[in-house]
Amino acid sequence: MVPDGGGYNPHQDVESGGRSVLYFRAPVREGLPARFELTCAGHYPDVLAAHIRSGAEAPGAPTKLLSILAGHWAARAVHVAVEIGLCDVLGQGPLTAGDVAQQTDCDPAAVDRLLRYLTHLGVVRRLGENKYSNTPLGALLRADSPFSDLTRMYGGEFYDAWREFASAVRTGHTAFSHKYGVEHFDYFAERPTTARTFDRSMQAVTNLVADELSRTFPFPAGAMVVDIGGGNGTLLRAILRENPEVSGILFDREHVSCNAVAEHEDASYRSRFSSVAGDFFAEVPGSGDIYLLSRVLHDWNDEDCVRILAACRRACGAGAELLVLERLLPDAETGAPDISLTAPWDMQMLAITGGRERTRSEYGTLLTKAGFRLDEVRPLPVDMNVLVAVPAAAGPDGQPGSGVPSPGFRAR
Template identity: 40%
Template structure:
């Protein structure tokens, strides 16, 4: 065999190994999801335990639980300390409920049965351009969650944590002190608005979302010490948004909607905005050559909500189609591809 043949053979073997990781990746996701549903990390938080004790605590079949624990140990999520005993590993600590860096809410939301089934119908979405979730459930993702409080709570908690990570950079990068009233449209639990109000004592806020999205808002705002300066308003931004703000913030909102839905949200904001008001859109801007995480994430929007990631040019065109003119576009420091677009209403 020639050197070239050997090189090609090694490359093909390496490619096959990489493809197998992709093909069977769903197995690893379900191992982690099941561990969170059973609370394995929380049961090990105070120290090593035997399989028998864990089985009793989780209400599971001991020999079968042992097989799951063996898989978790192989993934370095837990560590085997004896033939039938395990302790929590560093990789498993974020799988504890209530941990500072917890990913439990995200795991439960992403691993929900309907999310899995929707991904199983990706081919339907590619063929039709329609969200597979709607095809399977007979309703959109948000209507489905409205009837499932536990799932909605997991989704909104994951969103709160995601926003809390970005809020300091955004509140620092955008000068909110120039506004008297900031309306956070689709602001969920209020992590971003709480950070803005905490930094800017002269600003008042309006937090606007569905009742389910606002469930944790009183606690979040109170803990930040800004509850007295923030009005909580429940509603549907597909119908209308509160009037009279100086700034309207849309963070991670438009990505969940197709162009028609996003245009409706933008038009409702424009109608509510006084002449001097600004619209501040915070989104990931799709680069010309997205990485695998971003590109696959765009497909997740396709199958679950019918939304999409957009390029900077696509966002600007979307804003103009809703009667808004982009005034500036700025990248967020240390946040790859996330940008802030500030727009004003087009006056004729």
């Protein structure tokens, strides 16, 4: 039998201090649900509370497990919605399941069922006359939103790589390399279309923090901002748009940086934006006043992070600042931030990139090893943070950073 609630009635058996009852659910017998009641005179609040608590836990656990096991069905259904363009056709206005099936060239009965599941997931809503429309979440899945690229990445190569997650847990090497034989950035370098999808997919989260950072962080007039591993330049562009006296260099691997300028031609900052190709393990452009590392360090193990940071430190002059944008795991020192996004993304780093999410003090340690001092952490939207670091008195090798433009870098 399973505990199934209970109660206390002070008006019964008043002379005994009231009456308590504990309910139990018994297994179904001959098709009929059975219920057992245990009742006695008196008030036993601790017993009653424990009974109610265990009743709430017992039936909840299997249900919770079932919904965890069904989690990848939800992700898959959303991915298929993007693949067939379901939210694009609903973007034109409310449609019936039949209309959606016709416009996406799919089976009407299957689309009808998919729409019911997507309604349950909050992707679409059902209106009168059997019509459906996008919810705000569904609107994010239209082709003009970078979240559709993110969905394609997560439901495509990354989803397939996750099949090898057990190998990642057993060996500590990425599931991605088990699946494809190379790490993901090298895989992208060979596949321009997938690389573009990945670069656009990064915009999904970057867009959510870029405005806030550009408006609230003091970028001094005349400053040169260098965005290391800056992807297609979404963050740097937002900073240049918001701060008309600031110039910027986007630094990324050749196959990424070569598209960064051509994709976006906006006269308001075009002359202040340049793009440089290179490898941040070797050298990064000097003469920057503010260096950005947005969601770069969580892609790498500690040793690689120190190499990247040391390259930044060598490029930094004495007055330069380094801004590291990352999510943070809870830290004994700073208390427990919400880990609803950080904990699953730590698994994504294990499976796909070979990096990890970290606490504030873990980032502090990496920064110190590379010759920086972590000064402060400011929160940004979607659980992101900006960690503000400055060069410590001496560089990683005991030498001050030069801050001199590195030879060999050519701005586009």
